[in-house]
Amino acid sequence: MLKKVLLVVGCAAVFSGGPLRTAAQQNSQEKEHVLWQKLAATVNEVDSKLDGVLAVAILDLTTGQKYLLHADEVMPTASSIKIAILAELYRQAQQGGIKLTDFYTLQQSDLVGGSGITSVLTPGMTRLTLRDVAGLVISVSDNSATNVIIDRIGMENVNALLDSLGLARTRLRRKMMDLKAASEGRENVATPREMMLLLENLYRGKVLNRQMTEDFFNLLSVHKESYIPRNLPEDVKVANKPGELEGVRNDSGIVFTGKRPYVISVMTTYLRRERDGGEAITRISDAAYQMFDRLSRASELGRVISPHDTGNP
Numbered sequence: 001m002l003k004k005v006l007l008v009v010g011c012a013a014v015f016s017g018g019p020l021r022t023a024a025q026q027n028s029q030e031k032e033h034v035l036w037q038k039l040a041a042t043v044n045e046v047d048s049k050l051d052g053v054l055a056v057a058i059l060d061l062t063t064g065q066k067y068l069l070h071a072d073e074v075m076p077t078a079s080s081i082k083i084a085i086l087a088e089l090y091r092q093a094q095q096g097g098i099k100l101t102d103f104y105t106l107q108q109s110d111l112v113g114g115s116g117i118t119s120v121l122t123p124g125m126t127r128l129t130l131r132d133v134a135g136l137v138i139s140v141s142d143n144s145a146t147n148v149i150i151d152r153i154g155m156e157n158v159n160a161l162l163d164s165l166g167l168a169r170t171r172l173r174r175k176m177m178d179l180k181a182a183s184e185g186r187e188n189v190a191t192p193r194e195m196m197l198l199l200e201n202l203y204r205g206k207v208l209n210r211q212m213t214e215d216f217f218n219l220l221s222v223h224k225e226s227y228i229p230r231n232l233p234e235d236v237k238v239a240n241k242p243g244e245l246e247g248v249r250n251d252s253g254i255v256f257t258g259k260r261p262y263v264i265s266v267m268t269t270y271l272r273r274e275r276d277g278g279e280a281i282t283r284i285s286d287a288a289y290q291m292f293d294r295l296s297r298a299s300e301l302g303r304v305i306s307p308h309d310t311g312n313p
Helices: 018-049 078-095 116-120 130-139 143-153 155-164 179-183 192-203 210-220 274-297
Strands: 053-060 066-069 103-105 127-129 237-245 248-256 262-269
Touching (some): 018 053, 078 155, 078 210, 103 130, 116 130, 130 143, 143 155, 248 274
Antiparallel strands (some): 103 127
16 A cells, blocks of 8 residues: 655754854754755645656755655666666676676677667677666667676676665566566566665765766766756756656656755656656656755855846845
8 A cells, every 4th residue: 555655854963153053054954844845745746646656755965854755665667777787887897897898799689679779780790898888778778788788797786786785675677678577577676765775875985986986977977868857957967767668657866956966766657648657757856956956056044046146235
């Protein structure tokens, strides 16, 4: 049974400067709480109008505040599971088991449905580095490229990484476009909370060292057709991976909004119309960005300052 849960959790902090500073900080937190309530109201409105099941997790990477709606429901990930696959690829590269510069020659047997760019490359002759292959996985969600990476790093190792992070409900159970496995119930799954935690752990350097973490997020932020950044300013870095299946639309990622980066994971399933799921994700993403962008540029009293601001004092 679905349980709707709203959590806005504030992390306590110690500030210097005496009672005046503490009072100002408390006043700021109270104002931020109002913004979180308005974000929750928007998400609830989207949820009430969507003909399908919606689950959401949003985390402020600066304060630890979060919003959760049905966030522990296990949902099909579709291609969003490729975030975990990419993380394990980079972990193994960091450990020295493989090199991102290792070459792979595309084979005819690699090609599966949803191959995208690999379907027009010449098997037996096309040589790509593993990082190039990973780029196809993220940028155009190429399923053949994804299976090449899975074969190289091992499905069991992806799940072992997830286990090490306490993410037991996020599972890579099948390769891409394995319809037989999917029909037998071996679907790739996750919860919004666990997708949020995976991205948080990566962001905080708990999986990769600083250099690998930076390259991981640079690759994950390559331009792609997706829902989270659809209406956001072009200069905002968004490291995300959407996913699509029949009746399913998802997107999870980190939005690097100035001083207030945040994680957002929105998953939908049982959709009557897939387009509605995509629009729901985009609307929630827009609302989250509008809040975090203001928080990033605002004073403790809420005065928002833009680079071009020349208003009167």
